[in-house]
Amino acid sequence: MASEDAVRSRQASAVVGGVHTDAFCCAFADRVLVLVTQRPRLGLLVSLAAVDGPPGSSESPAPQGSQGIPPTCDSRVLLGKDEPMSHVCAWNVAGHVSREAGGRPVLLALSLSGDVTPELVRALRAMVDTCRVW
Numbered sequence: 365m366a367s368e369d370a371v372r373s374r375q376a377s378a379v380v381g382g383v384h385t386d387a388f389c390c391a392f393a394d395r396v397l398v399l400v401t402q403r404p405r406l407g408l409l410v411s412l413a414a415v416d417g418p419p420g421s422s423e424s425p426a427p428q429g430s431q432g433i434p435p436t437c438d439s440r441v442l443l444g445k446d447e448p449m450s451h452v453c454a455w456n457v458a459g460h461v462s463r464e465a466g467g468r469p470v471l472l473a474l475s476l477s478g479d480v481t482p483e484l485v486r487a488l489r490a491m492v493d494t495c496r497v498w
Contacts, residue, residue, distance in 0.1 A: 374495040380487045383477050387488075389461075389495035396465050396498055398458060399473040400488055407475025408444035410454040412437050414467045437462065449480045456485045457492060465498035 373390040383402045390397040401407065415438045439454045458470040476484070 372497040374497050376491055376494045378491055380491060381478060381481075381484050385488070385491065387491045387495050389492060389497045391465070391497040395469040395471060396461055397471050397473075398461055398492055398495075400457065400492065401473070401475040402477040403475045405475050406443070406473040408450055408473070409442045410439055410450060410458065410472045410474065411442055411469065412439045412454055412458040412462060412472060413469035414438075414462060450474075453480050453485055453488075457488050460489050461492060461498070464493075464496070468498065 371390060371392060373388065375386065375388040377384065377386050379385065380402070385400065385402050388397075388399040399406065415436055437455060437459050439451045439458070441450055444450070453474060453476075454472055457474070458472040461472075462468060462470045478484075
């Protein structure tokens with residue numbers, strides 16, 4: 365297998381919000397997998413992809429900035445409770461990864477032990493940035 369065909373991955377651990385947190389990022393040719401957990405499980409599984417139309421539309425994924433207009437993101441909960449805060453956290457963490465990865469779709473597994481706060485989301489984004497593989 366050629367080195368450019370290999371799947372790249374990185375992981376990190378830190379205390380976030382007073383809780384031990386693990387992050388793992390894995391870059392595939394067509395998407396990025398991001399796992400962030402404060403528990404020994406996957407928890408919520410969210411798919412986030414850029415689209416040309418409004419969020420929730422079924423249009424096909426669009427490249428970053430096609431037609432000079434930044435695409436919107438469509439987040440879908442694939443596993444777990446579909447709650448508004450799930451989408452907020454996904455848009456902030458996975459949306460950041462998607463933008464940094466050139467608009468590639470992101471699959472985010474998230475298992476947090478407490479409430480989602482702006483400080484927690486910022487800390488998770490910073491932690492995921494240390495696992496940059498895209």
